[in-house]
Amino acid sequence: MPLLWLFLIVLAIAAGAYVLARVRVLAMAGENRRALHSLPVYYGSNAAMKSGVPALLVLAVWLVAQPLVIDTIASGHIPDSAIAETTSRGLVMAEVRRTADGIDMAIASGELSETAARDPQADIEDLSARLSDAGAILTSEITPPVFRAAQELRALSAVGTQAMTIIVVLIALFGALWALRETKPDFRARNVVEQGVRGLLIAAASIAILTTLGIVLSLVFNTVEFFRLYPASEFFFGTNWAPSFSGRGGASDLGIVPLLWGTFYISLVALIVAVPIGLFAAIYLSEYASPKVRAVAKPLLEVLAGIPTIVYGLFALLTVGPLLMRVFGDEGLGWMQAGTAVMTAGLVMGIMLIPFVSSLSDDIINAVPQALRDGSYGLGATQSETIRQVVLPAALPGIVGAILLAASRAIGETMIVVLGAGAAARLSLNPFDAMTTVTAKIVSQLTGDSDFASPEALVAFALGMTLFVITLGLNVFALYIVRKYREQYE
Structure with a gap:
């Protein structure tokens, strides 16, 4: 039936x-x-x-x-x-x-x-x-x-x-x-x-917990199965990523180091773009903007968070990449060989992260008690001095938490990397080289011509487990900082 x-x-x-x-x-x-x-x-x-x-x-x-x-x-x-x-x-x-x-x-x-x-x-x-x-x-x-x-x-x-x-x-x-x-x-x-x-x-409230438990167990079981077929030392310390879909992993090099490097490098470029712009936008909206401007500017800024990541990926591939090629490619400085590079994905990902940083930082800055500002003004400080020496230090733990949450979001991004950064797993300091990330390789490994239980497919679970541990640590640390900050003013 x-x-x-x-x-x-x-x-x-x-x-x-x-x-x-x-x-x-x-x-x-x-x-x-x-x-x-x-x-x-x-x-x-x-x-x-x-x-x-x-x-x-x-x-x-x-x-x-x-x-x-x-x-x-x-x-x-x-x-x-x-x-x-x-x-x-x-x-x-x-x-x-x-x-x-x-x-x-x-x-x-x-x-x-x-x-x-x-x-x-x-x-x-x-x-x-x-x-x-x-x-x-x-x-x-x-x-x-x-x-x-x-x-x-x-x-x-x-x-x-x-x-x-x-x-x-x-x-x-x-x-x-x-x-x-x-x-x-x-x-x-x-x-x-x-x-x-x-x-x-x-039972409904327990669904989230049980779902998380199921995800973790599926990752753990398949990761253990992978390490039965492939040495853990070569996976965690190998500097070459070259999967071979013939021979059931016998000729594959599955070192995670170049993937982690690409993940952190692209995320670093994204944070360099998102943190200053997002933080300055939050300071303006919370301290300088009038209520009418704030009522219009903040929703418009947060529209960026609602754009699908595939649209950002296409924007990186069709607009940002060719634009960078004109400046840094053969027609310009000659530093860039193709439109897909760390800089392309990092810039677009940074634009995507701006509302995460600005919105969270804005809420955190607004949570600073007005009495601190009034006390600073009473001592003769200007508005800019009050922001630099009173408001930002008081809001710093929460801002750090917002940055860490944005970093965990950047580490888990896939589509922007697939379309904007390329698929080359390499160790390089040149931001104009093509690189790839852990999430991009998870997608490619699960769509390759390989048995689902082969090392080339099971490595996706090992990659996912590694990424899960990293992002979980960042999220826990960020939430810890944010909660500790909020308790000071309740």
Whole structure:
């Protein structure tokens, strides 16, 4: 049964339970609502909640756990002798999943019958040809162990889906019957529903935490798998980035140092552009601009934060890059060989970061108590002296926090780098050379001609984990500084 139909069936059972519970309690009370402990809507909501919520929770957990369990069982059907020294069980299981998907595609297109798909003695060469004709993407030849594991994977998936459908529907029906059985005029339905809603609110508040946990775990597991196939010392200390999509990583150099250098170099150029402009704009808006000017200028400045990054990337590629080439290229000073360079991406990224710095700094400067300014004016200081010697020192921790948040945003940027900085992984101090960043290589590694479980693809998770740790540290440090600053004036 399709998942959508199962979901609609559960919703239909919950809706039916709602109507029946409401009708039942009103009938038992003789249509006298004063004889009820709670409003009729609470009795219906109690029945709908007890029939729908547990069933949907079981459905969600089942959908997450079933692939993990099935992969583990199917992996056990692959003998160690079928795994070559140059590969791993994870790579073989990736091929098993592709084969299973290809069989489903072949059956759907009519290239293969269900009987032939279940035949353990099937001709492997004929099967491969049929899967290719059906449009299946296979990165290597199908072997008998892989085919048998794919058959087991499909069989277990079918059984698991049937069991899930039966169990989820039974839970929904049982919940509905249980709620109808306890539906009586003196039942405290309102209290139960409010407690249930409170639990749902807590669950909703936990989604962010669980999502973060899931992201971290996916990064950790795939990073560990990568380091089983590639030495960690060469990854963290290697100065050459040259992935090879042939040989499953045997000829690849996957050193992260040039990528980190490009990331920090481009981010540094961006901050050199964004911090002075953003800080000066914040000082003007908070200390010099009239209310009318501020009401117009600040929203216009913050429009920059709403422009998609792909637009900034196109601006870097089509406008800023050619403009820099006219000045620093062969027609000018001769320092620049192409429009894609660190300077191109850094300038455009700095423009993108201006509203981050200016808006946060403006709020922080406005949070400085007016009494500090009045005391400075009372001592005979001018407005510029007050800003330099009183306001900015008081707001400095918050401004530093804003700069760090902008830096973490710059480190995680992708599209501007892809279109404006080029794709060369190199160690160079020349800002007019093409370089690349960690985020750009994550994109390229996951879209290359490589097995998803190969070192060339798994390295994207190691890159992501490294970038996650760096940006998380910057964000935590920035939030710590900002919160410490705000507590001084509350």
